[in-house]
Amino acid sequence: MRALLRDNDRITPFELAVLMVIVTLEMGVTTFPRTMTEKVGTESWLIPLPGFLFSLLAVYFLVRLSKLFPGKTFVEYSQEILGSIIGKLFVIIVIAFWVSTSARILRQFADVMKVNLLFRTPIEVIIFSMLLFAAYPARYGIEPMARLAIIVAFVTIPVGLFLFAFVIPQAKFDNLLPVFAQGPLLLLKAGFLSVGSLEGIELLLVLLPFITQPRKSLKASTWALAVLWSIIFIVNGVVLAVFGEKEVMYLLRPGLTIIQTIELPTLFVERLSSVYVATWVALIFPSISMFLFLASTSLAKLFGLKEQKILIYPLTPVIFALAILPSNVLEVENIANFLEQIGVFIIGIMPLFLFLIAKIRKKGGSY
Amino acid sequence: MKRCSYSSSLHMKVKRRLTLLLVIFLFCIGASGCWDRVEIDERAFVLGVAIDLVPPSESHIEPIPGQVPIRDNIYDMTVEIPIVSQMAGAEGGSSEKEPNWVISSTGADITEISRTIMHRANRFLFYGHQKVLVIGEELAKEGIKPIIDFFDREPETNKRVKLIIAERDAKETLKITPKLSSAASLYIFEILEHEHRSSRLIDSNIGRALVSLRESGNALLARVRASEEEVVVGGSAIIKDWKLVGWLGEIETRAAMFVMGEVRGGIITIQDPRAEGGKISLEISSVKRIITPYVEGDDVTFNIEVLIEGDITENTGPNLTVSRETVEIAQERIGVLVKEDIKSIISKVQQEFKADFFLFSHLLAARRPHDWKRLESRWNEIFLKVKLNIDVRVRVRRFGVVR
Structure with a gap:
C-alpha cells in the first residue's frame, strides 16, 4: 500500500518550475507596471530583458551552491560558509522576510478584495480565512503543494491571459516609446532591482535538495524564469501601451484596473473585473502556503527540529498580526517597497556572495 | 496487535469524518457570501450621471461650521435609475408610467450628493452599470478635474463610461424620453458606440480621456445637446488644462479624428x-x-x-x-x-x-x-x-x- 503512495517530500523539476511561477505571481505583479515605470519611464516594458539575465545569474549560483553542498539547504550551507553566527543571522533575515512577505501579500489581497468584492467584510476575516486555508496544505509537505500549484497554474494563468487578450485592441504602441533614450545603465539597474520581486527564486534556497532529478533543476528553473518574465512582459507591455506613462504612474494597481477598460460590443458579463479578481484569489493562495512552508522548514532546521509541521500554526498568528499592522494602503506600499529591497539583497546579492566565499574558504564538495 | 491497528483505523475514520464536516461547515459560511450580500431590490442601478454647476446666487448651502468660508462650487447632480419593476412590464409597450427615475440633488462634492440621493431613493446606488457621465457647459468651463476624480476612484465604475460635455445644462439630456431606447443614458451611450457610422462625433470614454488629460491636460470629448425628444450627439468639446475652451462642429471633428x-x-x-x-x-x-x-x-x-x-x-x-x-x-x-x-x-x-x-x-x-x-x-x-x-x-x- 505504502509503496504505491509517493513520498510527500520530493518534487519533480517540472513541479519546481510550476511552483516558482505560481509563487511569484502574487499581488506584486499588479503594481509592478507602476513601480517599474516610476523607475525608468517608458522603458519599463524592456525590464524583462535585464531582469531575466540577473535572475538567471541568481538561479545559477543557487544551483551551484546546492551542488557544492549536496542534500543541504541554505540553512546548513550558509552557516558553514559564513560561520555559525553570521550564517544564523542571514537565515533569520530570510525567514523574517518570508513571514513578512506573506503578511504583505495577505494584506494587499485583503485590501483589493475589500475594495472590489467584499465591501463590508472586515479585513481581519478575509485575512484570517485565507491564512487558515493556506496553512492547511503547508502542513502536508512539499509534494501536495506542488500538485496544488499545478492545478492552480493551469486554471488561472490561461484564464488571466485570456481576459488580457481583450485589452490588446486598446493598446497604442506609441506609448512604449521612447526606448534607450536614457542610456542602458538605468535599465540595467532597474532590471537588477526587479529581481527583488521574484520571490519564486527563493524556493531554490530550500527546495533544491528535494528535487527528484537534481541535474535538471537548473534547466527547470530557467524555464520557470522564462515563463515568468514572459508573463510580466505581456502584462507590463500591454498595461503601458494602453495607459501611457503618466496614467500608469497614477493608478494604484494598473494590472487590475486594466481589465475595466475592456470594450466588447456585446458584453454579457459587464463586470469582468470580478472574474479577474477571483483569479487572483487562486493565484495568491499557493504563494502564502509556500512562504509558510519555507519559513517553517527553515526554522525547524535552524532549531534542529525533525518536523516542520508543528511550526505552521504557531507562525500563523505572527503573520496575521503583521498583516493587520499597517494602518492604510500607503503604508502597505511603503512596506512592499522596503521588502523588495530586502528581496534584492537575498536573491540578487547573497547567492553570488555565498558562492564566492565558499570558493575562497574552500568549503563544500570537490567542485 | 490486530485489534490495536483496527481501533486506530477506526479512530482515523472518525477524525476524517469530523474534518470533512468541519470543512463543509466552513465552506457553507465562506461560500454563501452573506456578509456582503446586497439584494438586487435594494440596489438602484445608476445608468447615467449628469452634473451641472449651481449658479453662486442660487446656492444656499451653509458653510461647514468652524471652517473658513471659501468660495466653493456647488454641484447639481442628476442620476438616471431604471425602475426595474416597470422594465418588465414595458415589454408590451403599454406601460403608462415612466420607465426611469431621474433624480437630482445638490451638494459640495459627488460623494456627498451621491449619499443624499441614496437616502432619498432609499436604495444603494450602484455605479457598476453606469453608461454616461454628462458634464454641463458652465461646470466644464470651471474645470472637470474635481468631477472626474470620484468616478476614477470608485472601483465599481468601469473605464468605458462615456464622458460627454453638454451644451447648456447637462441634466436636460437625461430628462428626454427616447422613442426606441429604454433610457436616455442608454440612448446616448449607443449613439456614441456607433460613432464609426459617421465619424462626426467622438467616442470619448473616461479611460481614454484620462490618459490624454493626464498626459497634457487637453482632450477632445463628445458634445451633446438636448432637444424635446432626442439628444443631438455630434461634434466635440475642446478641453484645455481640464477646462472647456470651445466646440468643434461635426465636420471639424471628423477632420480632427483624421489627424488623430x-x-x-x-x-x-x-x-x-x-x-x-x-x-x-x-x-x-x-x-x-x-x-x-x-x-x-x-x-x-x-x-x-x-x-x-x-x-x-x-x-x-x-x-x-x-x-x-x-x-x-x-x-x-x-x-x-x-x-x-x-x-x-x-x-x-x-x-x-x-x-x-x-x-x-x-x-x-x-x-x-x-x-x-x-x-x-x-x-x-x-x-x-x-x-x-x-x-x-x-x-x-x-x-x-x-x-
Missing part, C-alpha cells in the same frame, strides 16, 4: 465637376494614418499621411455609370476635401484654441526624445508654429451592384 487616426467609417460627399447637381458619395471602409515628426532647430514639422479606402454608395453624375474617370475624380476630389478640412482644423486649433489635444507633444516625446527635452518647456509657443505636410490618398474599391 481614429476615423473608422463615415460618408464623404463631393460635387461631380462634370455636371451640375451631380454628386458622388464615398463610404469610408478603412483609414490608415501615418504621422512622422521632423525637428530642425525650433521648427517642428509633422508629416501626416492619410490613406482612405472606401466604396462609392451614390453617384448622380452625368451618365450615371461609374467610369474610370468617375473613380479618378472621386479619388482626387475627396483627397483635396479631406486635406483642406485637416488644414483648417489645425490652423483653427493653433490660432483660436491653442490647445494641443492631438497629443503632438506626446508623439514628439515618443519619437524624438532628445529634441523633446529641449523643446518641452517652450512647447506651448512652439505648438502654435508647428507646420504640417498633409498627404491624403483615396482609393475607391467597390461601387455597389450597378455600374
Whole structure:
C-alpha cells in the first residue's frame, strides 16, 4: 500500500518550475507596471530583458551552491560558509522576510478584495480565512503543494491571459516609446532591482535538495524564469501601451484596473473585473502556503527540529498580526517597497556572495 | 496487535469524518457570501450621471461650521435609475408610467450628493452599470478635474463610461424620453458606440480621456445637446488644462479624428465637376494614418499621411455609370476635401484654441526624445508654429451592384 503512495517530500523539476511561477505571481505583479515605470519611464516594458539575465545569474549560483553542498539547504550551507553566527543571522533575515512577505501579500489581497468584492467584510476575516486555508496544505509537505500549484497554474494563468487578450485592441504602441533614450545603465539597474520581486527564486534556497532529478533543476528553473518574465512582459507591455506613462504612474494597481477598460460590443458579463479578481484569489493562495512552508522548514532546521509541521500554526498568528499592522494602503506600499529591497539583497546579492566565499574558504564538495 | 491497528483505523475514520464536516461547515459560511450580500431590490442601478454647476446666487448651502468660508462650487447632480419593476412590464409597450427615475440633488462634492440621493431613493446606488457621465457647459468651463476624480476612484465604475460635455445644462439630456431606447443614458451611450457610422462625433470614454488629460491636460470629448425628444450627439468639446475652451462642429471633428487616426467609417460627399447637381458619395471602409515628426532647430514639422479606402454608395453624375474617370475624380476630389478640412482644423486649433489635444507633444516625446527635452518647456509657443505636410490618398474599391 505504502509503496504505491509517493513520498510527500520530493518534487519533480517540472513541479519546481510550476511552483516558482505560481509563487511569484502574487499581488506584486499588479503594481509592478507602476513601480517599474516610476523607475525608468517608458522603458519599463524592456525590464524583462535585464531582469531575466540577473535572475538567471541568481538561479545559477543557487544551483551551484546546492551542488557544492549536496542534500543541504541554505540553512546548513550558509552557516558553514559564513560561520555559525553570521550564517544564523542571514537565515533569520530570510525567514523574517518570508513571514513578512506573506503578511504583505495577505494584506494587499485583503485590501483589493475589500475594495472590489467584499465591501463590508472586515479585513481581519478575509485575512484570517485565507491564512487558515493556506496553512492547511503547508502542513502536508512539499509534494501536495506542488500538485496544488499545478492545478492552480493551469486554471488561472490561461484564464488571466485570456481576459488580457481583450485589452490588446486598446493598446497604442506609441506609448512604449521612447526606448534607450536614457542610456542602458538605468535599465540595467532597474532590471537588477526587479529581481527583488521574484520571490519564486527563493524556493531554490530550500527546495533544491528535494528535487527528484537534481541535474535538471537548473534547466527547470530557467524555464520557470522564462515563463515568468514572459508573463510580466505581456502584462507590463500591454498595461503601458494602453495607459501611457503618466496614467500608469497614477493608478494604484494598473494590472487590475486594466481589465475595466475592456470594450466588447456585446458584453454579457459587464463586470469582468470580478472574474479577474477571483483569479487572483487562486493565484495568491499557493504563494502564502509556500512562504509558510519555507519559513517553517527553515526554522525547524535552524532549531534542529525533525518536523516542520508543528511550526505552521504557531507562525500563523505572527503573520496575521503583521498583516493587520499597517494602518492604510500607503503604508502597505511603503512596506512592499522596503521588502523588495530586502528581496534584492537575498536573491540578487547573497547567492553570488555565498558562492564566492565558499570558493575562497574552500568549503563544500570537490567542485 | 490486530485489534490495536483496527481501533486506530477506526479512530482515523472518525477524525476524517469530523474534518470533512468541519470543512463543509466552513465552506457553507465562506461560500454563501452573506456578509456582503446586497439584494438586487435594494440596489438602484445608476445608468447615467449628469452634473451641472449651481449658479453662486442660487446656492444656499451653509458653510461647514468652524471652517473658513471659501468660495466653493456647488454641484447639481442628476442620476438616471431604471425602475426595474416597470422594465418588465414595458415589454408590451403599454406601460403608462415612466420607465426611469431621474433624480437630482445638490451638494459640495459627488460623494456627498451621491449619499443624499441614496437616502432619498432609499436604495444603494450602484455605479457598476453606469453608461454616461454628462458634464454641463458652465461646470466644464470651471474645470472637470474635481468631477472626474470620484468616478476614477470608485472601483465599481468601469473605464468605458462615456464622458460627454453638454451644451447648456447637462441634466436636460437625461430628462428626454427616447422613442426606441429604454433610457436616455442608454440612448446616448449607443449613439456614441456607433460613432464609426459617421465619424462626426467622438467616442470619448473616461479611460481614454484620462490618459490624454493626464498626459497634457487637453482632450477632445463628445458634445451633446438636448432637444424635446432626442439628444443631438455630434461634434466635440475642446478641453484645455481640464477646462472647456470651445466646440468643434461635426465636420471639424471628423477632420480632427483624421489627424488623430481614429476615423473608422463615415460618408464623404463631393460635387461631380462634370455636371451640375451631380454628386458622388464615398463610404469610408478603412483609414490608415501615418504621422512622422521632423525637428530642425525650433521648427517642428509633422508629416501626416492619410490613406482612405472606401466604396462609392451614390453617384448622380452625368451618365450615371461609374467610369474610370468617375473613380479618378472621386479619388482626387475627396483627397483635396479631406486635406483642406485637416488644414483648417489645425490652423483653427493653433490660432483660436491653442490647445494641443492631438497629443503632438506626446508623439514628439515618443519619437524624438532628445529634441523633446529641449523643446518641452517652450512647447506651448512652439505648438502654435508647428507646420504640417498633409498627404491624403483615396482609393475607391467597390461601387455597389450597378455600374
